[in-house]
Amino acid sequence: MTMDQVAVPSEHDVVEAGHDAPATGMGVSNTKLAMWLFLSSDCLFFGAFISAYLFYRGRPQPGPHPADVYNIPFTSVTSFILLMSSLTMVLALAAILRGDYRRLRVWLLATALFGATFIGGQVFEFTEFYRQGFTLSKNLSGSTFFVLTGLHGAHVTAGIIWLLSLWGLATQGRLTSRDSERVEIAGLYWHFVDVVWIVIFTVVYLIPK
Amino acid sequence: MADESTTAGTATETDTDPVEAPADEQPGTALAPTEGTAPALAETPLPMLPGEVQPHPTPVKYVMIAAILVAVTAAEIGLYYLQGDVPDGLIIVFLLTFAVIKFALVASWYMHLKTDRPIFRRFFVLGVVAAISLYLIVLTMLHVFSG
Numbered sequence: 001m002t003m004d005q006v007a008v009p010s011e012h013d014v015v016e017a018g019h020d021a022p023a024t025g026m027g028v029s030n031t032k033l034a035m036w037l038f039l040s041s042d043c044l045f046f047g048a049f050i051s052a053y054l055f056y057r058g059r060p061q062p063g064p065h066p067a068d069v070y071n072i073p074f075t076s077v078t079s080f081i082l083l084m085s086s087l088t089m090v091l092a093l094a095a096i097l098r099g100d101y102r103r104l105r106v107w108l109l110a111t112a113l114f115g116a117t118f119i120g121g122q123v124f125e126f127t128e129f130y131r132q133g134f135t136l137s138k139n140l141s142g143s144t145f146f147v148l149t150g151l152h153g154a155h156v157t158a159g160i161i162w163l164l165s166l167w168g169l170a171t172q173g174r175l176t177s178r179d180s181e182r183v184e185i186a187g188l189y190w191h192f193v194d195v196v197w198i199v200i201f202t203v204v205y206l207i208p209k
Numbered sequence: 210m211a212d213e214s215t216t217a218g219t220a221t222e223t224d225t226d227p228v229e230a231p232a233d234e235q236p237g238t239a240l241a242p243t244e245g246t247a248p249a250l251a252e253t254p255l256p257m258l259p260g261e262v263q264p265h266p267t268p269v270k271y272v273m274i275a276a277i278l279v280a281v282t283a284a285e286i287g288l289y290y291l292q293g294d295v296p297d298g299l300i301i302v303f304l305l306t307f308a309v310i311k312f313a314l315v316a317s318w319y320m321h322l323k324t325d326r327p328i329f330r331r332f333f334v335l336g337v338v339a340a341i342s343l344y345l346i347v348l349t350m351l352h353v354f355s356g
Contacts, residue, residue: 028260028326036329040336047340055353076286083282083311087275090319094268097255181258184321191320195312202308206289208297 035185039192046196049148050203056140058209066141069134070205071125078121079201082156085114086194089187099177105170108183111190112163115156122153145204152200155193162186263324274318281307 026033057066092107126146129135136146166186169175175182254264266274285307288300317323322330348354 026326026328028328032260032329033332036332040332043333043336043340044343047344051344051348054348055351058353072286072289076282080279080282083278084275086278086315086319087271090271091268094255094265094271097258097265184258188320191315194319195315198308198311198315202285202304206285206304207301208292 029181031185032181032188035188039188042192042196046148046152046199049144049151050199053141053144053148053204056144059140061139061141064132064134064138065209066134066145066204067209069129069132071128072205074121074125075201075205078118078125079197081114081121082118082194082197085111085118086191088114089190093180093183093187096175096177096180096183101170101173101176104175104183105167108163108167108170112160112167115160115163115190119153119156119160122149126150148204149200152193152196155196159186159190159193162189261321261325265321265324266318271318274314278311278314281311 088107088110092104092111095101095103095107126149134142134145136142163186166175166183169179254267257264285304288295288303288307292300316333320333322333
């Protein structure tokens, strides 16, 4: 069934979520609009660090260079895990929209665990790079690489804390269908860190220098 | 379409303790898929949040998108190992194309830009286009692509 074939639900199908929050003059919720504006500005934030990495990548400087230490199979697995966490995140939103709180708790926890696995992989990767001499202060490629991927990791960590908070609320029965928008906004943030990683994985890891 | 089995939001408002009495365990509400009804409910359009103009995709569609994302990622990694056999320029074009496809799929379907108010899409596209334009200009001026 395509989206075009789906009839628009009646007003009875609209979850009364977030209706405590005042809507903007445009008829959309303030929190959702604020999140989209934040994500829009975060594009410029990450763009700056990706550009800095690209600027220094091909410059003559003491080794080792990023391409000498990358472990593509390992990073591919962690990228795959982060990608799958986006699936579990939307399944969590679908669950709360249906009022299925058991699945909501399962998918929220699964998303946080996938995120934690990604961060664990990043810590392991950083440790390996340090052992091979590719450090934050070794050269400008190292500085820009660690700052870029570290900032992304910080975003993922903040997302994990957010998800675990929602999971805690759901466990206590304080997250109901009326709060669906809270899960959606956390999901927007989570998917954003996923799309940023899609760009980083391609531009920083896969594209030949 | 708007039968009682899909009205998650309205039905659960009567739940006093959703943890102890989750919706999928209440025969009266039947909001969540049970063993026998899972396939049918999984394809039922989800209720909308306030302000949304179209229902979210179904979980089945979410899984289909994930399968496409996995396939594209596998193609990207396969392409990486073709370095040396295929011109670098061609690899870069394909890798960037795959990244754009994945980015668009996640933003459109998982972030619901396809079904939500157009104003959110405009804001996000503005940020993405501004970032790409700004940094492409800066990197070009710094001769990053000329070597």
